[in-house]
Amino acid sequence: MSETTASIDTITVHAGELDAAITGIEDRLAAWAADTGTALAALSGKVTGTAVDKLIRPVVEELVRTPDGYVAGAGFLANAGLLGPERSYIAWWQGEELEHVDALANFSPNSISRYVKSEWFRVPVETGQPHVTGPYVDFLCTDEYVLTFTHPVFCRADGPVVGIVGMDVTVQRLERGAMAALRRIGERATLVNPDGRAIVSAAPDIAAGDLAAAADGCSVHPVGRKFRIWSEATAL
Amino acid sequence: MLLTPQSASRSLAAVFTPIKSRGLVDEVCGRIEQAVETGLLTSGQRLPNETELAAALGVSAVTAREALSQLRTAGIIRTARGRSGGSFIADNVLPSRERALDQLRDLTRLQISDLGLHYQAIAAACAGVAARRSDAADVATLRSFIPTAEADPLHWRLALSEFLLEVAAIARSARLARELIRLQADLGTLTLLPCADAGYRTTTTGLLLDVAAAIEAREPAAAETAVKALVAATTDWLLTEQSKRY
Structure with missing residues (x-):
């Protein structure tokens, strides 16, 4: 065991805290x-933007106003077909003041074209599975x-x-929660995404966004569905 | 061909966020103009009424009404009365060479060269970091923004701005990306002018390939040099054009 790394019991406990936080977001x-x-299935007749807003906004309000919560913004994005053939519909708000994001796009008849290429929309629509995009x-x-x-x-x-629901978590908020x-x-423990890109690192020479590598013999701990903690990382 | 909204989503992005700052009427107008330039709103399309527009952008109905009035005066929208009435995006509203020339005439050489220096500094910082942080998917996306030499000036202008925004995205710095967006807004439609010149397009294609190659090869110094040359190609073209006035 390297002297800069804690005992495996300590590591398991703290990696578990982070895993619980991220898994909590994914489960919610x-x-x-x-x-x-x-x-949406219970809505009678045609689905309208107003009906979607009414359904989504109260949940977003609760999410972004949770004290010490991780969620900076959240919402729903309709897939083509729910409100119209080429039409999407975005019901997304951010910040404590609930800024309505991208709402003017809801007036465009081809608004779906605005989102189809985005990884955070495309992957869950194509695979039918949950996804995490980023950090980006x-x-x-935001x-x-x-x-x-x-x-x-x-x-x-x-x-x-019929659409996707999503939550934005800023790396800044995650760092506040994860650094301790x-x-x-x-000293060089690092939270990474599946590409090995650092999200938060204790190492001074690894910044969020840098690609990093697991040090030889370090331990690896799953955090949520996609992320890992390397007990010791090296900068590339 | 115009870039479709999906490939231009980032330059559009700033367009639709709620507005809080001063100059609200100008902001609303600017965003609708940008939505038209990037193809999200097209000629003949009906605009939301002032209540809907106000709600969508988080401004007051008064601000929305003033913005619609200003857009009408500028010829960007036209208003029809009666049962099938409302505000519609006017025909021939895309950024024109005439508007760009007007903008160039208002600028001094000092303003152009200083803006060029600022743009170079930010773009070079982005390119240097991007060369350290890029992965294979990043480089593939970046190359997808390099336009063909035959593409029309409007398409070129959008593609160039998207290419540099992608460099900022690869650098993964929110501050640098925001600064780059601000600089592109300052340049406005000016960049349409060199994009109409075949010689400029040929030079620029080579420079875009150089930037992508340096980022792919993870050579920060080469990426910075190439991106500075790319910005200089635009500033030099504009300075040359501007000097013809005298």
């Missing part, structure tokens, strides 16, 4: 996706360095993906 999102699908600079909503957790919404178990645990794991 999955539950929201299920509720949204049920509520989010030009559409203009910050973020992780976007997205989950497909189904009205029927065997039906098409990482420091206790090791």
Whole structure:
């Protein structure tokens, strides 16, 4: 064991804290996706933007106003077909003041074209599975360095993906929550995404966004569905 | 061909975020103009009424009404009365050479060269960091923004701005990306002018390939040099054009 790394019991405890935080976000999102699908299926007649807003906004309000919560913004994005053939519909808000994001796009008849290429929309729609995008600079909503957790919404178990629900978590907020645990794991402990890109690192020479490598013999701990903690990382 | 909104999503992005700052009427107008330039709103399309527009952008109905009035005066929208009435995006509203020339005439050489220096500094910082942080997917996306030499000036202008925004995205710095967006807004439609010149397009294609190659090869110094040359190609073209006035 390297002297800069804590005992494996200590590591397991602190890696577990971070895993619980991220898994909590993922579970909350999955539950929201299920509720949204049920509520959309229960809407009688044509689905309208107003009805979607009414369904989504109260949940976003609760998420972004949770004290010490990780969620900076959240919402729903309709897949083509729910409101119209080429039409999407974005019901997304951010910040404590609930800024309505990208709402003017809802007036464009070809608004779906605006989102189809985005990883956070495309992957859950194509695979029918939840996804995490990033960390990346989010030009559409926050203009910050973020992780976007997205989950497909189904009205029927065997039906098409009618849209996605998602939550933006800024790397800045995650760092505040994760840094203490990482420091206790090791001086060079690093939270990475599946590409090996650092999200938060205790090492001074590894910044968020840098590609890093696991040091030989370091321990690896899963954090949520996609992320890992390396007890010791090296800069590339 | 115009870039479709999906490939231009980032330059559009700033367009639709709620507005809080001063100059609200100008901001609303600017965003609608940008939405038209990037193809999200097209000629003949009906605009939301002032109540809907106000709600969508988080401004007051008064601000929305003033913005619609200003857009009408500028010829960007036209208003029809009656049952099928409302505000519509006018025909021939895309950024024109005439508007760009007007903008160039308002600028001094000092303003152009100083803006060029600022743009070079930010773009070079982005390119240097991007060369350290890029992965294979990043480089593939970056190359997808390199336009063909035959593409029309409007397409070229959008593609160039998207290419540099992608360099900022690869650098993964929110501050540098925001600064780059601000600089591109300052340049406005000016960049349409060199894009109409075949010689400029040929030179620029080579420079875009150089930037992408240096980022792919993870050579920060080469990436910085290439991106500075790319910005200089634009500033030099504009300075040459501007000097013809005298």
